[in-house]
Amino acid sequence: MKTKSIAIVRKYSGYGGIERQIENIMFGLNKKGWKVLLISDKVSPLTQKCVEQGVEIVIIHLENTIKAAREIIKQCKIKDIQIIQSHMLKESFLCGFVKLFNPQIKHVFRVHTYIDCSHISRLKKNVYHAAAKIISPFIDQYLPINEYNEREMAFRTRLSKQKIQVIHDAVRFQMKNEYPHCDFKNNKIAMVANFVDFKGHDVLLDGLKILRDKGYKIEAYLVGGVPGKGTDSEDFTRLNIVQDTIRKYRLENMVVICGYSSNIPEAIKECGILVLPSDAEGTPNVLLEAMILRKIVVASKVGGVPEFVKDGETGFLHEAKNAEDFANTIIRVYHFTESQLDAIAEKAVKLVESEYCLEGLIMRLIKVYESLLL
Secondary structure, three states: OOOEEEEEEOEEEEEEEHHHHHHHHHHHHHHOOOOEEEEEEOOOHHHHHHOOOOOOEEOOEEEEOOHHHHHHHHHHHHHHOEEEEEEOHHHHHHHHHHHHHOOOOOEEEEEEEOOOOOOOOOOHHHHHHHHHHHHHHHOOOEEEHHHHHHHHHHOOOOOOOOOOOOOOEEEEEEEEEEEEEEEEOOOOOEOOOOOHHHOOOOHHHHHHHHHHHOOOOOOEEEEEOOOOOOOOOOOOOOHHHHHHHHHOOOOOEEEEEEEEEOOOHOOOOOEEEEEEEEOOOOOOHHHHHHHHHOOOOEEEOOOOOHHHEEEOOOHHHHHHOOHHHHHHHHHHHHOOOHHHHHHHHHHHHHHHHHHHHOOOOOHHHHHHHHHOOO
């Protein structure tokens, strides 16, 4: 067996669910004795978190694909690393060039949000599917986080099914006992999402206006940062639009913008419901965290979300880009009794504990890595 080592390549654009999963993976691999190197393009909250966990960091400018690929190969030789792992489509193209220039390196694509999960146009999706097919010979293993992505890769990109294995994301369970339960229908809801175009802040605000006009007094707490948070490329465009809409709809007494938080359980502890009305998603990490914290989740019916949020069983679903349906779904939650909602929350906890365990995720990843090193 060769040295147990891996390099994770991640271009930083903001701290979100993917970064939290990368943290989980690095944390778990370290505990199992693996050497982990993070290759990123800038100093950021992610690199700071990695340093805290004892993970080595290398900063490489990733814009020039050929130059970056050669620098990654150089670092892999210096650090005696045989496996590189990408986490998004464009990163997989970069790591594909690494594999092209040095076939001995194994390339694992940990697929969080694939092509049809994205909010880009249909034309652009078709172009990306074609490009992903071209680069596929330079990817040794695809590890999508849900069945939706697996089907998309097999039937839309037409990748070899033998190279695709679903391994779900995971959450750390210790947090579930640290925060007391609050009433589900306490009129406080949370949305945890960075201020980017496709997360559905417009649906939330339109829905809150509908709810207010129907007599519901909701307090909504918006937790999240802006793209490029913690760097010199912060983008406040979507946040400014949200603030303008709040003023336009006169929702100042209903909406609190909390900003970025590195402690999501603490940020949402007083909210009975967590919402995520996104236009597109893979498997949102925040929904899993909310479920293990016994929150009632209300989310749009996109990507891999319906695989674990079963409407009326482990949470509630609404149509994407539909504020009226979002508002009606919140009303529907309020028509359930507290005991009925408690049963839904308990079922959600058991699902996450059985299917999204960090120990299970790490052991499945290690099994894949070791098979590639044989």
